[in-house]
Amino acid sequence: MNRQADGLLGVALGRPSGAPWVLVTGGKGGVGKSTVALNLAAALAQGGRRVLLVDLDLGLGNLHVMLGLESPRTLEDFLAGDRELDDCILEAGANLDLLPAANGSHELARPDSARRRRLVEALEALAEHYDVLVADAPAGIGPDTLAFAARADVALCVTTPDPTALTDAYGVIKALDLWSKERNLSLPTPELVVNLAASLEEAEALHRRLSGVCERFLARRPRLGAWLPRSRDVEQSVLLQAPLVRAQPASLASRAIVRLADRLLAILPGVDQRPRRQAQPA
Ligand SMILES: Nc1ncnc2c1ncn2[C@@H]1O[C@H](COP(=O)(O)OP(=O)(O)O)[C@@H](O)[C@H]1O
Numbered sequence: 001m002n003r004q005a006d007g008l009l010g011v012a013l014g015r016p017s018g019a020p021w022v023l024v025t026g027g028k029g030g031v032g033k034s035t036v037a038l039n040l041a042a043a044l045a046q047g048g049r050r051v052l053l054v055d056l057d058l059g060l061g062n063l064h065v066m067l068g069l070e071s072p073r074t075l076e077d078f079l080a081g082d083r084e085l086d087d088c089i090l091e092a093g094a095n096l097d098l099l100p101a102a103n104g105s106h107e108l109a110r111p112d113s114a115r116r117r118r119l120v121e122a123l124e125a126l127a128e129h130y131d132v133l134v135a136d137a138p139a140g141i142g143p144d145t146l147a148f149a150a151r152a153d154v155a156l157c158v159t160t161p162d163p164t165a166l167t168d169a170y171g172v173i174k175a176l177d178l179w180s181k182e183r184n185l186s187l188p189t190p191e192l193v194v195n196l197a198a199s200l201e202e203a204e205a206l207h208r209r210l211s212g213v214c215e216r217f218l219a220r221r222p223r224l225g226a227w228l229p230r231s232r233d234v235e236q237s238v239l240l241q242a243p244l245v246r247a248q249p250a251s252l253a254s255r256a257i258v259r260l261a262d263r264l265l266a267i268l269p270g271v272d273q274r275p276r277r278q279a280q281p282a
């Protein structure tokens with residue numbers, strides 16, 4: 001397996017006491033990973049948790065655009081050694097901070113293992129100041145995603161009903177599973193988020209199919225974390241450059257994300273014991 005990812009294991013195995021990490025991943029581009037990561041982070045923040053949202057889509061970051069923010073300093077500046085990590089933080093609303101990634105920059109889009117280790121260590125230190133860290137991964141399984149998965153308390157795998165997206169979602173779960181077995185790591189089984197589903201029934205049917213295959217070949221049973229309908233509200237929130245859960249809290253997709261956030265709070269280590277901050281008015 002990848003030597004770059006290997007370099008991080010020392011850090012990843014440490015399991016320090018800071019905020020828990022949620023990794024949002026998925027096999028394909030365009031399936032809704034950033035939409036889910038952004039809105040999950042915003043929902044947790046609205047619930048009074050202090051959240052750090054991290055854009056791991058290095059070189060193609062778009063969370064700052066979805067939030068209507070300029071990103072004068074990015075994770076790439078930190079990786080280049082030009083900035084401290086906390087200099088790159090943007091305020092993205094009550095209880096919500098963003099570490100943006102550059103968009104359209106090739107440089108450092110694939111950091112080497114030493115730089116990646118430095119990033120994980122710096123995030124670990126920053127996480128002390130937050131209740132939850134939510135990371136938006138690039139499509140597929142690269143060394144960055146593996147490194148963060150090794151540290152994650154919960155991983156979400158976003159897919160759509162498109163057969164190729166579903167196949168790629170299985171590919172991600174399988175790659176994570178193989179990687180963890182090779183290293184005797186106990187990685188959490190990713191939860192499935194079915195986006196652009198026509199109905200709960202369709203989402204449940206897709207979940208049954210995928211989890212059946214996972215159970216048979218990997219001895220893992222991913223649960224259905226959430227399903228989101230195709231929704232004009234989601235498209236509009238992107239145009240408005242505001243998270244859906246803020247702009248349209250009553251939307252079906254918002255309510256699905258808030259339910260997911262509430263359940264994660266119950267299972268993420270230590271979060272429910274932390275005091276809540278002032279919740280943001282809806
Ligand atoms: N449930 C949804 N309904 C309608 N449009 C959606 C939905 N989820 C995502 N989209 C749209 O699909 C596009 C890709 O979503 P994005 O979250 O950026 O995907 P990814 O991060 O996986 O590449 C965006 O334009 C987004 O607004």
Ligand SMILES: [Mg+2]
Nearest residue numbers: 033034035057
């Ligand atoms: Mg994305």
